[in-house]
Each structure stands twice: as structure tokens, then as C-alpha cells.
Amino acid sequence: MQRRHLLTGAAGLVAGASLLRGAPVLAASKDVKLAYVEWSDTIVATNILAQVLKQQGYKPTLTPVSGAAMWQAVATGDADAMVAAWLPVTHADYYKKLKNQVDLIGPNVTGARLGWAVPDYVELTSIADLKAKGDLVDNKVIGIDPGAGLMRASEKAIKDYGLSNITLVEGSDATMTAALKDAINRKQSIVVTSWTPHWMWAAFKLKYLEDPKKSLGGEETVNTVARQGLKDDLPEVYAILTKFKLSLDDEQGLMLKNLDAGVDPAKTAADWVAANPEKVKAWLA
Incomplete structure (x- = not known):
């Protein structure tokens, strides 16, 4: 994705969540619903995660929504997870509103700002x-x-x-x-x-540019967030989510590749997964 917007207004939390509504998630299902915003880094991370889940026999569905709808979809269970929660500052409003309705797993990228x-x-x-x-x-x-x-x-x-x-x-x-x-x-x-x-x-x-007043905030992390109950319903998926990590270099390099005309982000993600077996192995251990 080109990162089209970081935070849309909090009033949009509900708008767009219906895009993900469908049949309720079943405990025995191999389907995994991933919500994401079409930001360049989130496209990379979500597609890499989807490729790894496919290798483990799951059927990931990737649904692009707004930032507000992404949080709302996970909170309502319309999505199983997302890997694009900027904290502690950028998505603070979303998290404050929905923290009792989601499972904040933790950082998948550090050094964000x-x-x-x-x-x-x-x-x-x-x-x-x-x-x-x-x-x-x-x-x-x-x-x-x-x-x-x-x-x-x-x-x-x-x-x-x-x-x-x-x-x-x-x-x-x-x-x-x-x-x-x-x-x-x-x-x-x-x-x-x-x-x-x-x-x-x-x-x-x-x-x-230096920002001594910290008006634009300090260092942030990009976090993985799951719906409540995923840990019990899909424990293997949840375990992968807890270990899923990417470096800034990994993401930015793949983002650059995705700019080429005609490139399929799913294909570049699959190529990255194939070229980085040790990193992927750590997520599955």
C-alpha cells in the first residue's frame, strides 16, 4: 500500500467495519481474517503473515479498510487480527476506546517514528x-x-x-x-x-528534522492486535502472531520492491518468506 493515511478521525471507527462482516468465526475453522490499511508497510507485513499462515494450512483472507475500521473489525470479531497498530501515540485514541475489546499482543516492528x-x-x-x-x-x-x-x-x-x-x-x-x-x-x-x-x-x-519539543512524538512500535478469543479458538495462529517480527530494513526493502509496475505484493511476500527460512522458523517454533 501506499500509506494513504495514518489516523483517520475517531468518528470513523464504525464506518467501514461492515466490509468485514460475514459468517461468525468458528473454532474449528482454518479461515483467518486479516484486516489491514493500504499503507506500504502494512501491505508488506500482512502479506508476509498471510504467506506463513498458508504454509501452515490456513486460509487467510486479507481485507483492506480504513484505520478506524481496522481497529473496529478486530474489536467486533469481524477480523481475527491486524498487524498495524501504531502505539503508544499514533493510534492512542483507537486503543483507548477499544482496549477492553481487543487483545494487544505486542510489537512486530520496533524503531517506528x-x-x-x-x-x-x-x-x-x-x-x-x-x-x-x-x-x-x-x-x-x-x-x-x-x-x-x-x-x-x-x-x-x-x-x-x-x-x-x-x-x-x-x-x-x-x-x-x-x-x-x-x-x-x-x-x-x-x-x-x-x-x-x-x-x-x-x-x-x-x-x-529535529523535534526537541516532541510535537510529533518519540519512537513508536507497530503492534499486532487480535480479537478476543483467538487464543482459544486458533491457538496455533495465535502463537505465530506472538512471535511475528520484522525489521525496518526487511519492511522498507520489500516496500521498495512493491513499487515496481505490475508487482504483486503477495508474490514479493512469498519470495521473501522463501528467502528467509530462519526468520520464519522462529515464528513457528
Whole structure:
């Protein structure tokens, strides 16, 4: 996925959950329902997990939904699990609302973070620099979807650093990365909203702007969340979920491959699983 939005509004928790509704999960079923958002890292992680489950004889179904609907689907049992819960900050609102209805298994990726990024040649080192040097980037920060958690954090950063001269430009993951690529090709300065893991860090030489006020948060983890009762209904699946881990390099490298025209993320995931037997073996031990 291109990571189209980090956090959609909390009001969307219910909207879209019906996309996953169907027959109730049966204890003896080999079906496993995985909910995911079409973010580039989540596409990678969800497809890798699906390939491993297939090897173990399960029948995974992958359903793309919004961030809010993903959480709601797991909470209601319409999905068995998801591997895209950004905590403790980005998805804090979702978790606070639904923590008594889901099973938070724990991190599958560590070292995640949000921030504002620039090409490494740009003469900016801190968000605070934009107050005096905003003209270097046309007084703009190129953002993603309106309402996304990263956008809300970016609005907070503008307020915290007194950046009345800066405009946060709404868009999407695709428009943001297209603007970044064009600026780099032209050797121009640009500031974009960013996060790790993301393929842009594998494709370009970038740096995060320092954020001493922590307006955009600190280091986060990407977590696996299961529906309540999965541990009893599908213990082997649950055991795999507890051990499922990926590195930033693993995800970002595969995200980059998925950008090629005509590439099937399920195929690149299957190739990765075949090429990394020891990592997969650790999830099955």
C-alpha cells in the first residue's frame, strides 16, 4: 500500500467495519481474517503473515479498510487480527476506546517514528529552523490525508514552534512522495511529513528534522492486535502472531520492491518468506 493515511478521525471507527462482516468465526475453522490499511508497510507485513499462515494450512483472507475500521473489525470479531497498530501515540485514541475489546499482543516492528523529513542536502536541521528559513521550502510542509494522525501532530508542531509562516499542505501518501521525488530530481528543498518504516527511506537519502519539543512524538512500535478469543479458538495462529517480527530494513526493502509496475505484493511476500527460512522458523517454533 501506499500509506494513504495514518489516523483517520475517531468518528470513523464504525464506518467501514461492515466490509468485514460475514459468517461468525468458528473454532474449528482454518479461515483467518486479516484486516489491514493500504499503507506500504502494512501491505508488506500482512502479506508476509498471510504467506506463513498458508504454509501452515490456513486460509487467510486479507481485507483492506480504513484505520478506524481496522481497529473496529478486530474489536467486533469481524477480523481475527491486524498487524498495524501504531502505539503508544499514533493510534492512542483507537486503543483507548477499544482496549477492553481487543487483545494487544505486542510489537512486530520496533524503531517506528513520525516526523518531518527533508533530503539530506537541505540546509535545515530542526523544525524550529522553519520559523526563519521557511522560504527555503516555499513556507510549506507537504502532508498526507486530512485527519490523519500525522497531520494532527503536524498541526500541533506548527503551533508549538510558532510557525505561523508555514502552511501544511493536505494530500495523500502518493502525492507527498511524488512531490518529494520531483524535488530531489530538481535538487530543490522540500519538507514532507514522514514516518518509519516507509519505502522513501530506502529510496532516497533523507534526514528527519529535529523535534526537541516532541510535537510529533518519540519512537513508536507497530503492534499486532487480535480479537478476543483467538487464543482459544486458533491457538496455533495465535502463537505465530506472538512471535511475528520484522525489521525496518526487511519492511522498507520489500516496500521498495512493491513499487515496481505490475508487482504483486503477495508474490514479493512469498519470495521473501522463501528467502528467509530462519526468520520464519522462529515464528513457528
